[in-house]
Amino acid sequence: MGRWEPDAVGRLRAAAVDLYVEKGFDQATVTDIAERAGVTPRTFFRYFADKREVLFSGSVDLQKAVVTALEEAPETATPYEAVWAALEAASTMIGQNHDWSRMRNEIIMANAELQERELIKLAALAAAMAEGLRVRGVKEPDASLTAEVGIAVFRVAFGRWVAGPANRKLTRTMRQCFDRARALI
Amino acid sequence: MGRWEPDAVGRLRAAAVDLYVEKGFDQATVTDIAERAGVTPRTFFRYFADKREVLFSGSVDLQKAVVTALEEAPETATPYEAVWAALEAASTMIGQNHDWSRMRNEIIMANAELQERELIKLAALAAAMAEGLRVRGVKEPDASLTAEVGIAVFRVAFGRWVAGPANRKLTRTMRQCFDRARALI
DNA sequence: TACAGTCATGTCAGCAAGTGACATCAGCAC
DNA sequence: GTGCTGATGTCACTTGCTGACATGACTGTA
Numbered sequence: 001m002g003r004w005e006p007d008a009v010g011r012l013r014a015a016a017v018d019l020y021v022e023k024g025f026d027q028a029t030v031t032d033i034a035e036r037a038g039v040t041p042r043t044f045f046r047y048f049a050d051k052r053e054v055l056f057s058g059s060v061d062l063q064k065a066v067v068t069a070l071e072e073a074p075e076t077a078t079p080y081e082a083v084w085a086a087l088e089a090a091s092t093m094i095g096q097n098h099d100w101s102r103m104r105n106e107i108i109m110a111n112a113e114l115q116e117r118e119l120i121k122l123a124a125l126a127a128a129m130a131e132g133l134r135v136r137g138v139k140e141p142d143a144s145l146t147a148e149v150g151i152a153v154f155r156v157a158f159g160r161w162v163a164g165p166a167n168r169k170l171t172r173t174m175r176q177c178f179d180r181a182r183a184l185i
Numbered sequence: 186m187g188r189w190e191p192d193a194v195g196r197l198r199a200a201a202v203d204l205y206v207e208k209g210f211d212q213a214t215v216t217d218i219a220e221r222a223g224v225t226p227r228t229f230f231r232y233f234a235d236k237r238e239v240l241f242s243g244s245v246d247l248q249k250a251v252v253t254a255l256e257e258a259p260e261t262a263t264p265y266e267a268v269w270a271a272l273e274a275a276s277t278m279i280g281q282n283h284d285w286s287r288m289r290n291e292i293i294m295a296n297a298e299l300q301e302r303e304l305i306k307l308a309a310l311a312a313a314m315a316e317g318l319r320v321r322g323v324k325e326p327d328a329s330l331t332a333e334v335g336i337a338v339f340r341v342a343f344g345r346w347v348a349g350p351a352n353r354k355l356t357r358t359m360r361q362c363f364d365r366a367r368a369l370i
Numbered sequence: 371t372a373c374a375g376t377c378a379t380g381t382c383a384g385c386a387a388g389t390g391a392c393a394t395c396a397g398c399a400c
Numbered sequence: 401g402t403g404c405t406g407a408t409g410t411c412a413c414t415t416g417c418t419g420a421c422a423t424g425a426c427t428g429t430a
Contacts, residue, residue: 003396005406029386040409045388078370116301119308123300141341141350145366156329179328185265185370188425189379214415225380230417 004039009047013035016054021103025051027042027109052117053158055104059121063128070132080182081136083150086129095161095170105162117128126151149185153177189224196222201239206288206351208332210296228253235312237302240289244306248313250274264323265367270336271314272359275339280346280355309338334370338362 005011015036019028020174030051034041042142069089075083094101108114138146157177161170190196202220204213215236219226233239254274258267279286293299314332323331342362346355 002407003394030388036340039216041387042389042410045409049388051387071192081418113304115308118306119304120297120301123304141365142346143336143368143403144341144344145362146369147364148341149334149370152333152337153330156326156333159329161324171384177330180326181334182333182370184263184327185334185367192402194377204387216415217419227381227418228379234417236416317428340394 004013008037008039008043010103012039012047014042017103018049020055020107022084023106025114046100052114055107055114056117056121060092062093063125065093066125067128067132070129070136079133079142079146080149081135082133082136083129083146084175084178086132087150087157087178088171091157091171091174094158096182098162098166101162102166119153121153125154132177149181149184154179166168192221194324196234197224197229198239198242201233201267202288203294205240205292210292210299213232215221225332237299240292240299241302241306241312244310247275248310250278252317254315255321258321260321263310264318264321264327264331265334267318267321268314268331269363271317271345272335272339272342273356276342276356279343283347283351286347289352290334307336307340310339334366340365 006013012033016028016033019032019036022028023032030041030044034044039074064088069085070082073085103142108118126144126147129150130143133143133147134140154174155173158170160177161168161173163171197218197309202211204217204221204242207213208217213230215226222229224311249273251274254270255267258270262270293303311329311332314335318328318332319325325370340361342359345362346353347356349358
């Protein structure tokens with residue numbers, strides 16, 4: 001046993017999410033969160049760059065999965081097909097937990113600052129995908145265009161999935177949007 | 186003559202942009218800006234919701250132009266073609282002033298918070314475009330997909346144009362990316 | 371001419387986010 | 401036991417942003 005209760009990060013994360021749901025993101029102060037986690041506000045900012053970041057710790061793994069999928073996609077795949085591999089990998093990760101996704105999404109949609117953070121994470125994902133495509137030999141502007149379109153598809157598909165019934169598969173919705181985009185463009 | 190110098194908003198905007206360039210967005214405090222504009226910090230927040238918003242006052246007009254273009258696009262146009270009309274209108278507005286766009290873009294790219302704001306404005310633009318398409322009778326998810334892809338094209342094209350030489354036409358770059366997306370997807 | 375109302379701005383007090391510098395002290399290595 | 405390390409606490413501070421109220425030039429009207 002350490003000097004303090006272990007897993008301060010875990011307690012902070014849990015406390016934050018609880019409070020964001022209970023009182024709303026704006027009303028939940030860092031002091032509240034820290035207090036509930038049995039810790040000082042200063043400690044909160046040691047683990048999370050800011051109040052929003054609590055909800056985005058998963059984005060690192062997501063980005064890794066996406067990049068890996070791009071690397072492992074068959075050499076013969078077109079850029080858009082390679083992007084599909086990335087979207088599929090992302091869907092598999094996120095699609096596991098419809099409940100969590102829905103709750104998290106509700107918190108985010110209720111607050112503009114959180115939407116901003118969500119968007120910049122997706123922009124970073126797009127940038128990573130574009131880089132992954134460039135590694136595959138795709139030139140600009142093709143790499144960026146394909147990656148950005150991929151993220152566009154992701155956004156729409158995720159939005160539909162998260163608003164729909166829990167038993168629907170994200171991968172399925174993603175594929176439908178992916179194909180539909182192809183038909184529309 | 187009023188009790189104070191006229192056009193406080195204009196002075197605030199100018200002072201803010203100047204200082205963002207001179208010292209960087211983070212280092213420029215609202216107190217600085219207000220002081221240079223000969224006004225109280227409180228007044229700054231009467232005109233701008235926050236420190237970032239100064240750089241985004243044009244987005245209202247942009248959105249109007251886009252929506253109008255969608256309304257006026259020929260009935261026979263496919264969704265993607267209607268989106269082109271919107272992108273063209275946006276390009277015509279923004280493409281006028283390469284210097285201003287480049288400076289503004291440099292300020293924004295140097296700061297994550299500003300990029301977040303830029304992204305949410307673009308997301309709002311996408312939402313407005315999707316709504317415009319729905320008005321045209323396009324169903325979901327087609328409306329959202331087409332609109333989001335349109336914004337993806339816009340992002341890439343704008344990025345290329347703003348980084349390129351001043352005499353290049355935004356509309357041209359936009360069209361190239363628009364067509365290239367069609368080829369890639 | 372006086373009077374009332376309005377509008378842009380000032381004044382002031384205050385909260386919450388976020389940061390830097392330094393203190394503390396359990397546990398571990400040696 | 402000595403000394404180091406790492407996680408947390410403590411404190412003081414800056415900055416963004418807000419609410420409530422004050423001020424006084426301008427405008428319209430009787």
